[in-house]
Amino acid sequence: MRLSDWQHEVQAYLLNPDAQPNPALQASLLGSAALSAEQGLAIYHNAYRARLLEALRGDYPAVHDWLGDEEFDALALAYLSAHPSQHFSLRWLGAQLADFIDGYLVPAQAAPLSELARLEWAFTLAFDAVYAPPLSLTQMAELPAEDWPTLQVRLLPSVQWRECRHNSLAIWRACKEQGEFPGSQLLSEGEVCLIWREQLITRYRSLATDEAAALQGMTQQGWSFAELCAQLSELGEQAPVQAVTWLRQWLSDGLLKRHPTG
Known part of the structure; x- marks a missing residue:
């Protein structure tokens, strides 16, 4: 042979x-x-x-x-x-x-379990993603005022976006903390979970519906900062304040890079 x-x-x-x-x-x-x-x-x-x-x-x-x-x-x-x-x-x-x-598995059994599996795999993807330097608060402070309206951003390679209809994050957290299994439950309202890497540490947090829509608009739909403010027009004079608050949070988390055309 x-x-x-x-x-x-x-x-x-x-x-x-x-x-x-x-x-x-x-x-x-x-x-x-x-x-x-x-x-x-x-x-x-x-x-x-x-x-x-x-x-x-x-x-x-x-x-x-x-x-x-x-x-x-x-x-x-x-x-x-x-x-x-x-x-x-x-x-x-x-x-x-x-x-x-x-x-x-049958759909009723598969849905929560596969969602949990996708959430866990997102942590693996985030940790192993290629490094890219995040846009910092210092860099934004140095940005000329005239460049703010056209500012565009994208998510860094490590950032994973997961939409959960079940309490997958609570189940994952209970396992991580060696707590009691909370049981699988369908959420009354779905939640977006962001997972990313900061140096050698994997971070995560849930986003409220309005923040998730704003971040998705800027990083996936290509909104400029001016368009983000326009989307928040129902807030009146507080629209720019809310937009800046979210942007500061995303920068502090280390989620963003500047889009070349922005």
Whole structure:
């Protein structure tokens, strides 16, 4: 058997849920008095799958905490069967878990669980995102007055925007703080959760509906600062004050970069 063929056989064996090796693969290995080739392969097979499960538990601690060991492992093994590891790094192993949950469970069960999974994955994405320097309060203070009306901003690469219809953030927080599981609940009003990285620390906070709409307008719809003020026209003379208050908060959080045309 050529080396490349042997490597293919080992890979196929590790990815197969069945721990029974191909006869050709087993015949290519020598056992010992203490450990047969089949036993050695079984240990390797189990250790590989255990490492994958460990990685998924690490990426999704709140989902794991909710389901418990047995149900989480059943979900994870079904996921790994449908989406075997394709990357040299385990970093990307769980990238499709939330989508898989949507098809694996009935909708009523899937909706809150996949939402929680997407929230947890957002923390991973935020932490690993490429660095970009945030627009600072000092830079804004130096901005000429005539440039303020046309100012445009965008979110930094690490900023993740998640809209939650369930109390996913409360469940995640309870797991993080090792508190009592609060139970899954449908919120009376959805909430936007922002997740981002500040140096080597991941931050998060929820946004009220009006602030979320304002931030979305500026960073995703391309509003200028003048257009933001116009959107707040019902506030009258307080519109610029509210706009500046939000902008200062976003800058303090370290969420924004200046758009080149702004």
